Amino acid sequence: MNVLEERIIKDGIVKEGNVLKVDSFLNHQMDIQLFDDMAKEWSKRFQGKTINKILTIEASGIGIAAAVARQFNAPVVFAKKSKSINIDGEMYVAEVESFTHKTKNQVIVSKKFLSEDDHVLIVDDFLANGCALQGLISIAGDAGATVEGIGIAIEKGFQVGGQIIRNLGYQLESLAIVDAMDAETGEITFRQ
Numbered sequence: 001m002n003v004l005e006e007r008i009i010k011d012g013i014v015k016e017g018n019v020l021k022v023d024s025f026l027n028h029q030m031d032i033q034l035f036d037d038m039a040k041e042w043s044k045r046f047q048g049k050t051i052n053k054i055l056t057i058e059a060s061g062i063g064i065a066a067a068v069a070r071q072f073n074a075p076v077v078f079a080k081k082s083k084s085i086n087i088d089g090e091m092y093v094a095e096v097e098s099f100t101h102k103t104k105n106q107v108i109v110s111k112k113f114l115s116e117d118d119h120v121l122i123v124d125d126f127l128a129n130g131c132a133l134q135g136l137i138s139i140a141g142d143a144g145a146t147v148e149g150i151g152i153a154i155e156k157g158f159q160v161g162g163q164i165i166r167n168l169g170y171q172l173e174s175l176a177i178v179d180a181m182d183a184e185t186g187e188i189t190f191r192q
């Protein structure tokens, strides 16, 4: 069991509706030492790849991406959630449905910060149905950037996102894959 899995067992709370709450170390209070350990693991897994930019989505991806950025010596660009439909031509735009809030948001990245010269590592906290990742992949595609890989902290392996993203051919490295979780007993099973 790796450090993230151990921490999920210790402090994660399984909620109804397939939601894993990890507020005490990842989504609200943030354990930066843990983020640094996770970032080091991704730097091993993506060794040999040229990565010059870390791409994530606000808000929970940002802290993790910052730790990853230190490993790759690269800046972080985060997609901003925007309710506005009045977006000028200066932005790449994708539509993302929020798994936790069930709302649709446009997410935007300024054309100033992503281009065909970029080799991107996409990073996020959770992978559920894959909407957030597909939005980020689409933005990278619009920019002509190359997606070198995807790092996810917690993949819920019983939801479809992981399969969709792997089928698209991306190197997806999830540090903890939850194969089952039970809101009644609190039991969490990780993929070996």
Ligand code: 5GP
Binding pocket: 018, 019, 020, 021, 022, 027, 060, 097, 098, 099, 100, 124, 125, 126, 127, 128, 129, 130, 131, 132, 133, 156, 161
């Ligand atoms: P997806 O787009 O893959 O369906 O969902 C991923 C996004 O939804 C993540 O960026 C994360 O913010 C949120 N999310 C999905 N499942 C969970 C969960 O079980 N717990 C928490 N805290 N966030 C989740």
